[in-house]
Amino acid sequence: MSQMKQVFLGKSDLVLRLAAHRMLSMGTEAPEGSPVDLRRFHAALPGRRAIRLFMRYLQEFCGELGRSLLPPSCVTPGQLEELLTTRDLPLVTPAGEKISWLLALKSSPSEDLEPLGIDPDLSGTSGLLAMGKLFSRITTTLRTEGLNPGAAAHIAADRDQECALRLRALEKIENRRQGFLRDWDVSQSGFNHGSPTQTQAEVILIGLMELPKRTREWLAEHTRCEIWIDALEQDQHLYDEYGRPDPAEWENTLMPDPEHFLVTDTPQDLALAMIDHVSQIDEIKKTSDVRLGVADNDLMPWISETFRRNSMGLHLAAGQPYSLTACGRLITGIKDAISNETSGALVALARYPEILSWLPSRTDRQGKTINVIKDLDQWCRDRQPVLGDDPGAPPAVAALSSALAPLHRREDDFLQRLDQYIEVLSGLLGSDEEGMPNWPESGSETLVEILENLRSCGLWTACHLSGEELAHLIHELTTDAMLPEDDDGLSMEALGWLELPMDNAPHLILSGISEGRLSGSSNSDPLLPERLRRELDIPGFDARVARDSHHLYNLLDGRRKVSIALAARDAEGNPMLPSRLLLRGNNGIERLKTFLDHKHRILLTEKRPEQETENTDLADLGPPRWKSVLPPEKISVTAFGRWLTDPVLFQMETMLSLRDCHDRDRQLNPLSFGNMLHWVLEKYGKSETDRELKKAEEIYVAAENWLQEYAKRK
Structure with missing residues (x-):
């Protein structure tokens, strides 16, 4: 018998405000003026942003009551297991998960890999890691639903022999991977592997629609669990006993109409239309009054660039991709260079500012120093080398190869490989007094944390990886x-x-609600096709459509003013159609007619900056503008690749001879600054004369002298 109680919050306010009010009403009764005690509750919400907003409402409502708050423990779904269960063995880390799949695939015979279409000689390390990521997702899905690849293969054998063979092969690889985990004394994630930390803990799930079967069953058995649903009591027939949207019921549910329906031809026009639409709504007084919802990530580059060109800031709540940071680009460059040491990979690594600053250069016949980048481009254009071992290569290529050499050593012990990776970073970026690399400004904290976690784990001492595999x-x-x-x-x-x-x-502009982009495809998984998912009772395409129907219905139910903005074509010019969910309302057919009618498409032109005068103030120059110059008669392979990546930067760097202007080279990164501070304070404290000083001016002079001494030593 399920102990999961369903609570329908209603629609009188936004869901988190309603949830905060309800939780406060459930607090432990206490005398007037004492804190509201919610510590016995464990609340799970979809994402850290939702947790922060929920806690803000709890604090705000307690303040209105004139009482303080003893808050509940709020976690994301992925943290529930760690909060509610105890284990005899530690959980496998993300790094251990990836290593176990890599080793399992490497050690599998060809007859096990052939049904899956894997050729280790052709796939390489990147291909094996990508396949491991796919297989990890499949096996995790089966495991959390109480299944395994063998059981799925048995059911699929009657109708799809090829699918059954693939699942059997996956089962063998998974068994081999489980052997590695046992050797490392770690366990898989999953509620069925742990025992409860306390009896009948009070758990509240707010807005969670996709908990796996094993998780739901464990919560129903071991906790007093409530599911708070953003819906009216009269709509409870739209949800199953675990609060999940019922696909059969939602298929016939009509959608409310949006406030506005904007249609443009291209993604660039779409971004301009959204900017114009925001400017025309008088109720929007500040940026916090409106949100931009993006259901199609392919639109983000167009939206971000158009907003920037129109001097409008755009803050991505999810954050910036790590691959775009300075440290992320460096990691990618090292990975590419270690994999094959092609001339292109080495030249790309040389363009990294911190590396370019120390690369050796050579002189021409007149004794003038040749720019390193110009020398490398000339080398690529004239000799067109494939690898970096060309005898006519500039000295910068040999310097880069020497810096990367530690990862090419034969020692493949895991901890030794980590030391070699740090040695490569030190060779490329320089090092401090302690021998640690001078980390880049952006993203270094994440890399340092990963390296420290890999080193401190201690479970993979017997694991052997090549330098390429570690990179x-x-x-x-x-x-x-x-x-x-x-x-x-x-x-x-x-x-x-x-x-x-x-x-x-209160206002929302929703973009990207196009067919095939919202709920995904019904044929996206070759290992677990949709028909097999239905036979195994695993959520698939129908469940995703029901979930998205629930979300869209709640966005359009009148609690906020929603404008839907769609582009008729994607970034590559392919025609698009509105999502079928938008056609379910009373005016769905009219919206489709509006979308297909070219006369209703918004056409806006971006305002161009006025012609500059000679006395233009530098503060008003804004972003760089395109300048018409004669096209080059010749172009190197490297420069052509640069042009394909970004034509604007190509013209700025190659044709206009502009360079990145910054003061990063004159700044200390946090680690170097901390080392300097510790050195100065240590010397100051050991000096009997200085530590007896009492006047501020004298202390300042003494500290300044030690700083000067530190600068001389560096």
Whole structure:
């Protein structure tokens, strides 16, 4: 018998405000003026942003009551297991998960890999890591639903022999991987592997629609669990016993109409239309009054660039991709250079500012120093080398190869490989007195944390990886990371599709609700096709459509003013159609007619800056503007690749001879600054004369002298 109680919060306010009011009413009764005690509750919400907003409402409502708050423990779904269960063995880390799949695939015979279409000789490390990521997702899905690849293969054998063979092969690889985990004394994630930390803990799930079967069953058995649903009591027939949207019921549910329906031809026009639409709404007084919802990530580059060109800030709530940071680009460059040491990979690594600053240069016949980048481009254009071992290569190529050499050594012990990776970083970036690399400004904290976690684990001492495999592993561990950005309070905030239902802005502009982009494809998984998912009772395409129907219905139910903005074509010019969910309302057919009618498409032209005068103030120059110059008669392979990546930067760097202007080289990174501070304080404290000083002026002079001494030593 399920102990999970359903609570329908209603629609009188936004969901998190209603949830905060309800939780406060459940607090422990106490005398007037004493704190509201909610410590016995464990609340799970979809994302850290929702947790912060929920806690803000709890504090705000307690303040209105004139009472303080003893808050509940609020976690994301991924943290529930750690909060509620205890284990005899530690959980496998993300790095251990990836290493176990890599080793399992490497050690598998060809007959086990052939049904899966894997050729280790052709796939390489990056291909094996990508396949491991796919297989990890599949096996985790099966495990959390109480299944395994063998059981799925048995059911699929009657109808799809090829699918059954693939699942059997996956089962063998998974068994081999489980052997590695046992050798490392770690366990898989999953509620079924742990025992409860306390009996009948009070758990509240707010807005969670996709908990796996094993999780739901464990919570129903071991906790007093409530599911708070953003819906009216009269709509309870739309949800099953675990609070999940019922696909059969939602298929016939009509959608409310949006306030406005904007249609443009291209993504660039779409961004301009959204900017214009915001400017025309008088009720929007500040940027916090409106949110931008993006259901199609392919639109983000167009939206971000158009907002920037129109001097409008855009804050991504999910954060900045780690691959775009200075440290992320460096990790990618090292991975590419270690993999094959092609001339292109080495030249790309040489363009990194901290590396370029120390690369050796050579002189021409007149004794003039040749610019390193110009020399490398000339080498690529004239000799067109494939690898970096060309005898006519500039000295910078040999210097880079020497810096990368530690990862090419034969020692493949895991901890030794980590030391070699740090040695490569020190060779490329320089090092401090302690021998640690001079980390880049942006993103270094994430890389340092990953390296420290890998070193402190201690479970993989017997694990052997090549330098290429370690470089790919570190790249894989960082490539999906998102770094939070500071919100200046003046930028419009952009949220992903699953973050929108928990938002509190009164106005919402929703973009990307196109067919095939919202709920995904019904044929996207070759190992677990949709028909097999239905037979195994695993959520699939129908469940995603029901979930998205629930979210869209709650966004359009009148509690906020929603404008839907769609582009008729994607970034590559392919025609698009509105999502079928938008056609379910009373005016769905009219919206489709509006979308297909070219006369209703918004056509806006971006305002161009006025012609500059000679006395233009430098503060008003704004971003660089295109300048018409004669096209080059010749172009190197490297320069052509640069042009394909970014034509604007190509013209600025290659044709206009502009360079990145910054003062990063004159600044100390946090680690170097801390080392300097510790050195100065240590010398000051050991000096009997200085530590007896009492006047501020004398102390300042003494500290300044030690700083000067430190600068001389450096």
